[in-house]
Amino acid sequence: MDARFGFILGLCLMMGLTCATSVKFVDCGSSSGKVAMVDINPCTAQPCQLHRGDSYTVNVTFNSDVESQTSTAVVHGIIAGVPIPFPIPEPDGCKSGIQCPIHKGQAYNYATQLPVKSEYPPIKLVVEWELKDDNKNDLFCIRFPVQIV
Numbered sequence: 471m472d473a474r475f476g477f478i479l480g481l482c483l484m485m486g487l488t489c490a491t492s493v494k495f496v497d498c499g500s501s502s503g504k505v506a507m508v509d510i511n512p513c514t515a516q517p518c519q520l521h522r523g524d525s526y527t528v529n530v531t532f533n534s535d536v537e538s539q540t541s542t543a544v545v546h547g548i549i550a551g552v553p554i555p556f557p558i559p560e561p562d563g564c565k566s567g568i569q570c571p572i573h574k575g576q577a578y579n580y581a582t583q584l585p586v587k588s589e590y591p592p593i594k595l596v597v598e599w600e601l602k603d604d605n606k607n608d609l610f611c612i613r614f615p616v617q618i619v
């Protein structure tokens with residue numbers, strides 16, 4: 471754990487705050503938008519440790535380069551290089567904190583729940599999260615590692 475991260479975590483724990491941690495992510499081709507920040511709550515380590523049976527909030531701040539009536543999330547878990555569909559309870563981005571229609575040049579917060587089922591195996595994997603616009607282009611495409619525990 472790096473010192474700065476430890477300090478912030480310590481501060482949060484001390485003050486009893488809910489700590490959303492900015493997650494290190496890789497952009498995997500956001501062709502119709504630009505990602506500013508990715509938060510997972512709660513997440514107190516890098517990579518985030520996702521406890522089976524718990525639910526997490528994934529919060530992505532992005533800017534749109536396009537106008538779009540709709541936004542649809544597509545999530546995959548990449549295990550040993552193979553993307554496996556990872557269903558989420560609410561794939562509609564317009565019901566996940568985004569006020570649709572989406573306007574070009576505007577910033578949005580996409581926030582949704584990621585339930586971690588108790589039958590998932592305790593492995594490390596990479597989560598790939600896309601949000602698609604009307605033309606199936608990615609408003610964002612991000613990848614971040616997680617550890618299921």
Ligand SMILES: *[C@@H]1O[C@H](CO)[C@@H](O)[C@H](O)[C@H]1NC(C)=O
Binds near residue numbers: 509527530531567579
């Ligand atoms: C998502 O993150 C933004 C920016 O930090 C924050 O303003 C917003 O309240 C967060 N939304 C949720 C549901 O956590």
